[in-house]
Amino acid sequence: MKLKEPAIKAGVSNRHIHLSAEDIELLFGKGHQLTPIKDLGQPGQFACDEKVIIVGPKGSLTGIRVLGPARKATQIEVSRTDAFMLGIKPPIKDSGDHENTVGLTVVGPRGTIVLKSGVMLAKRHIHMTPEDSLVYGVKDKDIVMVYCKGDGTRKTIFDDVLIRVHPTYALEFHVDVDEANAAILNNNDPVYIIEEL
Template sequence: MTMLAPSQTGPNGRLARDQIEAVVRAVLARRLAGESSAGLQRSVTPGPTKPNLVVNISARHCHLTQKTVDRLFGPGYQLTKMRSLYQETDFAANETVAIVGPRRRVIPDLRILGPCRDFDQVELALTDAISLGLEIPVRLSGDIEGTPGALLVGPKGSVELEKGVIRAERHVHMNPDHAAYYGVKPLDRMNLRVYGRCPTTLEGVLVRVNPAWKLEVHIDTDEANACDLTRADKVELVKP
């Protein structure tokens, strides 16, 4: 997290947009020069069960349209793959952007996930949003009407999103065979039990079904830290 210094404000105590972008690009340049390939997601798998369940921690990231990528990185720019995600239709891109919130604070390393979509969406943990000064709702991916926006800054330009910043609702990806095994259907709710040093049950995990999907639960970094997921002994998905 980066804070814009008071000395960088104008006579009325507020930053002009071009000043914000200049500061953010300077931060981006430093980050890109020494950026590590730290992972977007970490996972915990349970003991021997059928089917095999994976729980991944989804760190803050964004999904962008090609039009927005063009404005942030230059006309015709194509995202480059850093690695495939567990759901192999998606990938973590090498590219990141900065997001600027109302508190003049900046997160300079918001990872882009590809491929491009037909809408812009930013997914943050609650602590990220609080730091930026944003009040974000818990929403299913794609349900962005009535959500707040934010300023995104890239190497070649900026985009002021009018909407699209959410906290992603905890959910499970599964295919029809998994749904039959658990006896659930799309938009049902399940509970995720985490066994370990911080035993926890995360309720209301939303079921999403697609023939191409592997069995995978997504929770955000706040939820994962609360239950110490990376040190968990076992995870279990159950009907309430």
Template sequence: MSKGYVPVGLSNRHVHLSKEHIDILFGEGYELTVFKDLSQPGQFACHEKIEVVGPKGSFTMRVLGPARNETQIEVSLADGFTLGVVPPVRDSSDLADSPGAKIVGPKGEVVIDKGIIAAARHIHMHTSDAEQFGVQDKEIVSVKVEGKRGLVFDNVLVRVHKSYALEMHLDIDEGNAAGIKNGDKLLVL
């Protein structure tokens, strides 16, 4: 029996910076500027971009705000090949034993010894959505993609909080493999 449909948001490579690293990369006391609001309340894409340099290659990446406690670089597994690292598939903020990189900004650079991950697929749910879907925080579900490239995403973490907006997050590689785009509706099983 299915639980209902959830909209999907595809995530391209990006970086979350700590306040300390914002000051180093952009200048002491620098404040990130909003390019556009994201689906999750209080989260935003910034005008600011940085370069992430790995052992084999580099990418220019957009910064997402607001500042975090710890710098985190989110890439796809394919991006890892270009950078020359193997990003572990992890929940956000689980950075232990992940590879690091050099980050270059307009005013400085910093080397982090950990922080590159491929974000685990997950669904953000408001507490009322979780009640409607009959799930709890940290529950693992499967989600079905219907259509010509149909498939089932297993091991999808449900994250429930009163400040979240309903949306499933996949990285761009997962979305492309399933032939889906932002806003498509997927079936939670």
């Protein structure tokens, strides 16, 4: 197996919600502004102090972290394990693609919203700049395989990994908690695009 250098750091994504400006006000009150508490790996993205409850047909999950800044449309990213607990069957989607996604109820301290769509399992992907794409010999929307050693006991190859290229991105491989746990993969662990098997 031949791997492309240099290594790419992993970012493990827990369940979270992105809110539209309208939904921020519905959930937290008119004029409410999100409260950043931690910068995330991608420039301009941040975790917020605000949290909500999400409710599905079979159960609910509390303490769902809001990520900022506000987006055009509200989006919720969960793991498959979360989906079982909620009683929903969200599809695997690229962020922002809400076609054929499912909905649920979101409860905030000042209000409740009922989403008809926007809940998904996030497609695993790599963020990179155009300069990075030249280094790795890939382009936006390419699909690659990624090798991760983890702690050495569960070496894993992730297939069907989407390449996302934009000047504002930082180089990072994103998977959800279920995928990371299966591979014993932690934040900032090195992973590699596979050049050839």
